[in-house]
Amino acid sequence: MTDPRAGERARQATRHRPPGPPRQRRPHDDGGGPPGHGGPEPTGGGRAAARKAARAKDKGRRRAKPLPRYKRVVRAVLMVVSALVLIVAGGGAWLYEHLSGNIHSVAIDGAGSKEKADSFGRTPINILAIGSDGRNSASDCKLGGGCGSGTSTAGHNADVEMVVHISADRSNATVMSIPRDTMTQVPACKNTDGGPSTPGYQGQINSALQYGPACQVSTVHQLTGIPIDHFVMLDFSGVVKMSDAVGGVSVCVSDNVYDTYSHLKLAKGQHTLKGDAALEFVRTRHGLGDGSDLGRTYAQHIFLSAMIRKFKSAGTLSDPPKVYSLANSATKAMTVDTGLNSIGKLIGLADDLNKVPTKRLTFTTMQTGASPTDANRVIPAPGATALFSAIADDKPLTASDGKKTSAGEKPSSGSKTDTKPSPSASVPPADVSVEVENGTSTSGRAAALQSALAGKGFATGSSGNAEAPQARTTLAYGPGEKAAAQTAASALGLPSSHLTSSDSSGLVLTVGSDWPSGDTFPGGSGSGSPAADAQAAVSGAHAESADDSKACASVSQDKTVEINGVPMTPSQAYAASTNKKDSAP
Incomplete structure (x- = not known):
């Protein structure tokens, strides 16, 4: 991604460049340009004679071989790059602080939970x-x-x-x-x-x-x-x-x-x-x-x-x-x-x-x-x-x-390939008891799902009304009970994204308005493969x-x-x- 600070840093450095020392005049710069550009033409005496004498004096000495043109270009480029690095670094601090200072921020203290890393340790x-x-x-x-x-x-x-x-x-x-x-x-x-x-x-x-x-x-x-x-x-x-x-x-x-x-x-x-x-x-x-x-x-x-x-x-x-x-x-x-x-x-x-x-x-x-x-x-x-x-x-x-x-x-x-609970983590239904709470406006939902669980071989649990209406169905599980929750979720066709951890022991299924009827959660199969594929995800979603x-x-x-x-x-x-x-x- 292009660094949005580079252009501004360069301009800042240009505007604030300190004045350098006066430019040294070359021998032919007597207030004018080089020969042919407004400066005086060389003559047979004066400086021309001095230059001729100097050449005679140096005759016989080995003159230093001039740098090849490509090396002079490389050296010039390196000097320019070095200068730009300093310019950008100088302007960057100001620009960084300026843009960061525009931002108003608020702490949310984990209000929305945390993303989970994938099998390669990468996080969405x-x-x-x-x-x-x-x-x-x-x-x-x-x-x-x-x-x-x-x-x-x-x-x-x-x-x-x-x-x-x-x-x-x-x-x-x-x-x-x-x-x-x-x-x-x-x-x-x-x-x-x-x-x-x-x-x-x-x-x-x-x-x-x-x-x-x-x-x-x-x-x-x-x-x-x-x-x-x-x-x-x-x-x-x-x-x-x-x-x-x-x-x-x-x-x-x-x-x-x-x-x-x-x-x-x-x-x-x-x-x-x-x-x-x-x-x-x-x-x-x-x-x-x-x-x-x-x-x-x-x-x-x-x-x-x-x-x-x-x-x-x-x-x-x-x-x-x-x-x-x-x-x-x-x-x-x-x-x-x-x-x-x-x-x-x-x-x-x-x-x-x-x-x-x-x-x-x-x-x-x-x-x-x-x-x-x-x-x-x-x-x-x-x-x-x-x-x-x-x-x-x-x-x-x-x-x-x-x-x-x-x-x-x-x-x-x-x-991830799906949300299906891991078979290796399964717990027999007979060893799992689920408390069911009705968070919908439909009377008898908790009792109906408790009966459905009993019909699938789960241990008897209690049923009743939730403290308040719920829009989303959740299955809460206590410490060390995730595998049992996965067994219940698999039987009900409930995606793993609906499972939440709790500090209290026991499994509590709170039925929300997203599950108004039936024994299988909408979108789940109830056969141990609750994951909804992408086609189902975009159905009716105006994708x-x-x-x-x-x-x-x-x-x-x-x-x-x-x-x-x-x-x-x-x-x-x-x-x-x-x-x-x-x-x-």
Whole structure:
């Protein structure tokens, strides 16, 4: 990856170069240039005579052989390189401190668990990318909505939530969007950023940010089971600055569109978005897809894919001024966890992501279903379990050629083959007792699964209700009881990513809303092979590759917007608003 500091360091050194000693005049420099360039021509006396006498005096002496031209060039190059090293080192300290000083960081204290190393000792990276709806700065306030002050996230929601997974072998990556109106259990959180805390509640997932980034990380981890130990949060103005820094981002819309809520107005076709237009595109929800938050996540994937392709294109990452401008804009607009709180760490992260070919970077959206308590909200669909497990278990969603994987395809090097418990670690079912707790709204789920376990030869266990509703099914096990938990998980078709360790002895199966019915966990076979393959993981997840430059955002065909109280489609609104300037040419 090109060092974004090099160009600036060189310029800094040039601006602050101390004055050197006066240049020594050569014998023929009497206030003019060399012969033929404005200086005096040599004559028969004076200095010319002195030079002739000197040559006569040295006659007979062996003159030193001049260095060959290539050696003179090499010596000159080495001198220049040495000088550049000093220049870069001098400017680098200033630049490093400047960019690192832009970054605001918050401790998350392991709120999202830790990633597991693969069999080669390599560790995947899982990051929660958050787009805050906070408007604390003057630049954010100018972009619309309410204005606040300070750096706290109190009162803020997560407009965007994406789990970014980079595989242990850096051969592939997955970005999974979680719709902001997903209903889930927010755990008890103590704000590490000085804001309010919560004892926990059932609510919309994006509201967890009000209790700090660590609470948002913990909530996503509890919902998905994906280990997350980093987060990056960007505010509204950051999107604007970054799109400007790369010279604009090229996107396509399938039809004329005017979202009267986000103010996005574009004619059908391709556009290069900068500034406010870029923000309007990534925020629009009424103009694209079905007019819900799902349509917005699809548009965001198109935008980010185009931005990534722009990053990797010739002339962007190889242009130091552009890289510096991008880095300066991004670091001013972001908040990260303390594990990413320096420009060196962020450059390392960017380098890891840059190793992944765009054809092996897959954008997905968590599969959803309607919430049973609110038709305008969603919960994870049963199929989401396969996607969560694929990410948690570091399984690629594309083959090495960039195509979607299918059932039975061999994973890439460095990925685990499946989540099946190790046969060597098995414990006979008769020696395993499981306490089952019902965390769903369906009466009798715990008793039904306890009966199913008994029918599979497990020892009798107790059943009852969980303390609070649970969105995700978990199987907790005490010290030294992992093998017993794997036996139970295998019998129920529960992926290993749903197993959690506990300080208390015994096995406790807490049934979540992701398992509403049946004796076998959705996506599992119940025959000892609970792993969901990549094909199941991307089913219904609107999976797209980052190298798909022909992807076009689908404009909603429903009457999702209105003008003067009259409902209409985004295309009708475009036609009716000739006096409204387009967001981009």
